[in-house]
Amino acid sequence: MNAPIDYLLQLADNAVILGQRNAEWCGHAPVLEEDMALANNSLDLIGQARLLYQHAATLIGGDASEDTLAYFRDVPDFKNYTLCELPHLPLMSATACGDRDFATTIARNFLYSALMVLVWDRLQGSADAQLAAIADKSLKETRYHLRHARDWLLRLGDGTETSHQRMQAAIDALLPYTSEFWASCPQEQAAQANGSGTDVAALRTDWNTIVDAALQEATLTRPADSAFLPTGKQGLHSEHLGFVLAEMQSLSRQHPGATW
């Protein structure tokens, strides 16, 4: 039983867009060791995306490949969570420049990997054997991503006055975007119906436990839930995704089919 193509694309798009975002730290991280940690994280995510795109491309058939899926689709085709595409300074306009905010990077990686350890764990039992194998590999990587982000969340949240304030601001800015995790969409319903996917809404209690425990330990406050509901996985994105794709896809589009 194969997973619905759009469901595979949603998983792959999350990974490739967050991988691209985290790669922006390459050469710019606060210390050399952290530069490598974030590059490792980014490469893990891009590796997950590749496996998912390859699987989807096989199911699509024809000329589809991991490259056409990553580099030759446009904003409305991408099904990633809006959370993954936000810049490392979430409250700026798409074209604004500023120093990257490490707390924002950590908050996003924490919120996303706390979800994905649960999702990959369930998808190990997917009716789609290929997806189950990808989940098995990705789970180990994601456990480390969660550990890395959680560790920094604690250090910065329970650190100095400045680091606490910046970590709190990042959580305040990004947590509302997680409401999208729990709102079901057609590809998730189709995947759940044929046994290849999992009921993400059922993971909410476990996710809350992970998040609340970490925030409490980090002396941070969880902002109240709001009615804000992003729609990235339906292809309706923030203004930021276009800029991410412009950078990520420009080389492939200028030199289609180029290899090295």
Added chain:
Amino acid sequence: MNAPALKEWPLWEVFVRSKQGLEHKHCGSLHASDAQHALQMARDVYTRRQEGVSIWVVPSSAIAASEPNDKAEFFEPASDKIYRHPTFYDIPEEVGHM
């Protein structure tokens, strides 16, 4: 939350065991704020090509090192004492690599 920010992270020496049964070998050093932090950074810097199955980190300040100036009295007296090398024995085949 009232601890002052560390402006300089202390230095740690990193030891990696490449396989079960082998010893931990020194492979480099890094800056980190505490032991747990140093372990994670060592994982990211020194084991990303499957180099290890176990990591030790030790504060560099905890290592007492011999002085380069002591080289003559520390090491040179051993140079003419070849009888300290176990090269005068025949090792039975069954023992294999020693």
